[in-house]
Amino acid sequence: MDFPLFHLDLFGDRLLMAVIAVIHVIINHALAVGFIPLVVLFEYRGYRESKTNLAEGKKWDDLAYKLMFFAFIVTTSVGAITGVGIWFTAALISPASIGSLIRVFFGAWFTEWIIFVLEVVFIMYYFLTWKKTKDDPVQKWKHIKTGGALGIFSWLTMAIIVGILGFMMDTGAWAESKSFLDGFTNPFYIPQLFFRTPMAFIMAASIILFLTISYTKDDIKFRGKALKNIALWMFLWTPHVLAAGLYYYYKIPRLMEGNVPVAIGTQRFQNWYETILYFLIATIIVSMLTAVWAAFKPKRISKTAAFITIIITFLTLGTFERVREFIRKPYVISEYMYSNQLRVEDYDKYKFDGILKHAIYTSTPQITDANKLEAGENIFGLACSRCHTVSGVNSIVTKFENLLTPNGGDLPKDKIIEYIPVMNAGRYYMPPFPGNNDEIDVLADYIIEMQSNPIKHLGVQNKGVTISPGHAQ
Numbered sequence: 001m002d003f004p005l006f007h008l009d010l011f012g013d014r015l016l017m018a019v020i021a022v023i024h025v026i027i028n029h030a031l032a033v034g035f036i037p038l039v040v041l042f043e044y045r046g047y048r049e050s051k052t053n054l055a056e057g058k059k060w061d062d063l064a065y066k067l068m069f070f071a072f073i074v075t076t077s078v079g080a081i082t083g084v085g086i087w088f089t090a091a092l093i094s095p096a097s098i099g100s101l102i103r104v105f106f107g108a109w110f111t112e113w114i115i116f117v118l119e120v121v122f123i124m125y126y127f128l129t130w131k132k133t134k135d136d137p138v139q140k141w142k143h144i145k146t147g148g149a150l151g152i153f154s155w156l157t158m159a160i161i162v163g164i165l166g167f168m169m170d171t172g173a174w175a176e177s178k179s180f181l182d183g184f185t186n187p188f189y190i191p192q193l194f195f196r197t198p199m200a201f202i203m204a205a206s207i208i209l210f211l212t213i214s215y216t217k218d219d220i221k222f223r224g225k226a227l228k229n230i231a232l233w234m235f236l237w238t239p240h241v242l243a244a245g246l247y248y249y250y251k252i253p254r255l256m257e258g259n260v261p262v263a264i265g266t267q268r269f270q271n272w273y274e275t276i277l278y279f280l281i282a283t284i285i286v287s288m289l290t291a292v293w294a295a296f297k298p299k300r301i302s303k304t305a306a307f308i309t310i311i312i313t314f315l316t317l318g319t320f321e322r323v324r325e326f327i328r329k330p331y332v333i334s335e336y337m338y339s340n341q342l343r344v345e346d347y348d349k350y351k352f353d354g355i356l357k358h359a360i361y362t363s364t365p366q367i368t369d370a371n372k373l374e375a376g377e378n379i380f381g382l383a384c385s386r387c388h389t390v391s392g393v394n395s396i397v398t399k400f401e402n403l404l405t406p407n408g409g410d411l412p413k414d415k416i417i418e419y420i421p422v423m424n425a426g427r428y429y430m431p432p433f434p435g436n437n438d439e440i441d442v443l444a445d446y447i448i449e450m451q452s453n454p455i456k457h458l459g460v461q462n463k464g465v466t467i468s469p470g471h472a473q
């Protein structure tokens, strides 16, 4: 409402955000937060060994360097690009919610930004000075400490962002107090942080296992030692994944009480909720088995086992993220703002006056006989386009066809008009319709027109900004 809306009518806006965010979270957890501590431990081991056995120490150091090379390349390219990408995408697709979150969490994000810049400095220094410092024990020790700082700073950026993610699921005491601290220490903060930390360690360990098998082909004896260390790390953290995963899992239903009022919703939720448990158990079993195999049969361990562990741990994190997104709906910020960017408290006004009257960027502040179709499209833009396209992914026409005319034929206007006011009851993850009856009427006309004559719904990036005459100064 307060921002002109960007829109992609082929893949939809949600998909763009999802793809970028998923890649970013995986890289952040698996190659930064979880990865650095193990690399630093290997480097430290090399430093200690080299006091008594220089050649052995060098092997540990070389392995640590090779692992870091991989993490450095990926985190500073794809990791960094997707991190910035999340900002650009979120600002384009969900401008109002990002605006609200920045208002509440300005201090947190500012701190996170400083920590992130330091993290970049540390990673540059850590990686780029590795070769130069490796032969001088005094310099080496400083280098290891830089690695330790890098690990802590990577974790801190995650620890700050998780506060904001938790807030979107449940604003907790903030709803009353509007205090930053209440928002940050929301009920989902600790469960998520507790879960993500060991999960990141396990994800990283499975990648390190995979890479170590490849990097130590010619030195099976050393491989045995390295794999034992990785296995130990996995043994150490897997019980934490289980404990924290279950803690998080049992916290979820409390949140759901408010969000899933209907039976169908409960059913769908139940399925997702059970899926979490399966993935959690699979992660525990697979990573434990792989760790045992790696520790006791380092010669015979196959890369496939390591690869399967990577996939399972990634899917587990993915499932948790999916459930996190799922249970937040229909809100983008729990009970404060719907996913269509409209605030809950403004709904009465929109339902009474119509949403067009209050929209700042619209070409049709009022519906007239002449502008019906355009008004319908504008309402689609305001109320549905954050999640639906006209004829691409999650197409509004196809959704109605599947629902109302599964055997083909023209969409019946009366049925569309009946559906829209109760859309939130059947599919609780959709926000309620935010307009009045006249607007439902023209939206139905628009959808029917799009069935026979589909035209892409263009975002502001294609059609430019139109300020409603009522709001123009």
Ligand code: HEC
Binding pocket: 330, 339, 340, 380, 383, 384, 385, 386, 387, 388, 394, 396, 399, 400, 402, 403, 419, 420, 423, 426, 427, 429, 430, 431, 433
């Ligand atoms: C927050 C995102 C979101 C918004 C906003 C939204 N929808 Fe949906 N809608 C969805 C999702 C997700 C689905 C289900 C897709 C699936 O299961 O394939 C869906 C499904 C539907 C369906 C099919 C329902 C069924 O039971 O099969 C209809 C009809 C529909 N939407 C209409 C609308 C209309 C009209 C608007 C705007 C007034 C709208 N939606 C706004 C996310 C949204």
